[in-house]
Amino acid sequence: MDFPKERQAIIEVGQRLYDRGLVVANDGNVSMRLPDGSILCTPTGVSKGGMTPEMLPRVSLDGTVLYAMEGKGPSSEIKMHLRVYERDQSANGVVHAHPPYATAFAIRGETFDAPMMPETVVALPSIPLAGYATPSTHEVPDSIEPFVGTTSACLLEHHGALTWGPSLEQAMLSMERLEYMATVTAITRQLGGERRLSDERIMRLKEIFGT
Numbered sequence: 001m002d003f004p005k006e007r008q009a010i011i012e013v014g015q016r017l018y019d020r021g022l023v024v025a026n027d028g029n030v031s032m033r034l035p036d037g038s039i040l041c042t043p044t045g046v047s048k049g050g051m052t053p054e055m056l057p058r059v060s061l062d063g064t065v066l067y068a069m070e071g072k073g074p075s076s077e078i079k080m081h082l083r084v085y086e087r088d089q090s091a092n093g094v095v096h097a098h099p100p101y102a103t104a105f106a107i108r109g110e111t112f113d114a115p116m117m118p119e120t121v122v123a124l125p126s127i128p129l130a131g132y133a134t135p136s137t138h139e140v141p142d143s144i145e146p147f148v149g150t151t152s153a154c155l156l157e158h159h160g161a162l163t164w165g166p167s168l169e170q171a172m173l174s175m176e177r178l179e180y181m182a183t184v185t186a187i188t189r190q191l192g193g194e195r196r197l198s199d200e201r202i203m204r205l206k207e208i209f210g211t
């Protein structure tokens with residue numbers, strides 16, 4: 001098989017998503033930009049916890065299928081991934097998942113990026129909400145496009161979440177962090193509400209970490 005290392009990296013990220021409950025059944029999809037500019041991605045209709053190297057399709061940036069096992073074409077949500085790669089040359093990995101807490105916020109049409117912890121202010125300061133889009137249509141890539149190049153994560157209204165980054169690992173870490181932020185936000189609300197970092201503390205973080 002071509003690109004064995006990259007195939008293994010996608011399988012491992014799929015397994016982590018599945019084991020952590022960030023996707024269930026055959027939900028979610030993962031992709032990676034390859035050194036030759038083509039995109040390796042997860043196939044349609046398969047659990048991300050049970051993938052094998054040969055079942056990962058490869059497509060060009062315009063969506064042309066370059067390789068696919070029979071019955072294992074790319075997910076219809078690949079359009080969303082391709083839009084990220086097209087609009088952000090620095091993006092080399094994209095993760096789409098349905099993490100339960102983040103998805104609950106997305107269903108409410110509400111985000112959860114209040115500055116409450118130094119780590120999130122530095123690593124994921126903004127998680128915008130992309131408006132509802134009918135699955136598999138061009139509405140989905142159109143809904144996320146405004147955020148590509150300005151942040152590395154967004155919620156998909158009534159759907160789930162999307163993260164991207166300079167590597168697949170970075171996109172995966174952003175997905176974990178995003179779900180953690182959603183979980184902590186929900187818990188703080190049960191305890192009486194969020195408590196934000198003061199403007200002064202945020203300024204100090206920006207001085208030190210240059211965000």
Ligand SMILES: [Zn+2]
Nearest residue numbers: 028096159160
């Ligand atoms: Zn989805």
